[in-house]
Amino acid sequence: MTTPRASVHPIAPDTWRISIAMPPELFPGGFSFNQYLVVDERPLLFHTGPKKLFGLVREQIEKVLPVERLRYIAFSHVEADECGALAELLALAPDAQPVCGRVGAMVDINDLVDVPPLVVEDGQVLDLGRHQLVWQATPHLPHGWECGYFYDRTTGTLFCGDLFTQPGTGDEPLVTHDILGPSEAFRRQDDYFSHSRHAPALIxxxxxxxPKVLACMHGSAWKGDGGAMLRNLGAALAA
Structure with missing residues (x-):
């Protein structure tokens, strides 16, 4: 029987990409769901993965650290693949707290789970110990009123959620080749961008x-001139 494949690899100092690869038999063309684990005095997981894949995600977390050590569980916006297993993780990590923007807390998280979220405002720093993560509020980019990202200014990693969504199983954890072409081809098939009038300024x-590393939710993470890659994305959306 065809099943998803799970893996975990480092992509930056103290930063691990957990990837659940869905083969073409389960998802046309193949697809991947990525979570990012930052190991520090107060470890953080960015994205939980879908609830139905939680067992696979948990196994990969525990290859790096005991799941109960998690202190923060963050995500870009409310979708099943971003925070579908939030309640399951909180049940296993008694000291963990959800982390999200003000809108996400107000509209969703205060009701979805019993643990009060840590609400972060645009530009606010979350101190993990060695790593300093800065919240970037990006409403409706690419979608979701509550959307936002964390930028790890310690390593130059931008946890960029659904930006640069790539098709396929994302078997290479970290690449340096072009990811905009594949992500734009995917977007043209089924456009998931809101195309808000504020998108150019947010990009x-x-x-x-x-950023030096783009930690993508779907597909490979990318290393290189992140500023240029983001501006290329903006130009592609404008065109």
Whole structure:
């Protein structure tokens, strides 16, 4: 029987990409769901993965650290693949707390789980110990009123959620080749961007961070000139 494949690999200092690869038999063309684990004094997981894949995600977390050590569980916006297993993780990690923006807390998380979320405002720093993560509020980019991202200014990693969604199983954890072409081809098949009038300014806001690593939710993570890659995305959306 065809089943998803799970793996975990480092993509930056103290930063691990957990990937659940869905083969073409389960998802046309293949697809991947990525979670990112930052190991520090107060470990953080960005994305939980879908609830039905939680067992696979948990196994990969525990290859790096005991799941009960998690202190923060963050996500970009409310979707099954972003936070579908939030309740299951909170049940196993008694000291963990959801982390999200003000809108996400108000509209969803205060009701979805019993643990009060840590609400972060745009530009607020979350101190993990060695790593300093800065919340970037990006409403409706690419979608979701509550959407936002964390930028790890310690490693230059932008946890960029659904930006640069790539088709396929994302077997290479970290690449340096072009990811915009595949992600734009995927978007043209079924456009998931809201195309908000504020999108160009928000993309430029992220580009000014000059990230060195783009930790994508779907597909391979990418290493290189993140500012240029983000501006290329903005140009493609404008076209």
């Amino acid at each position: 430029e806001k992220l580009a000014r961070l000059e």
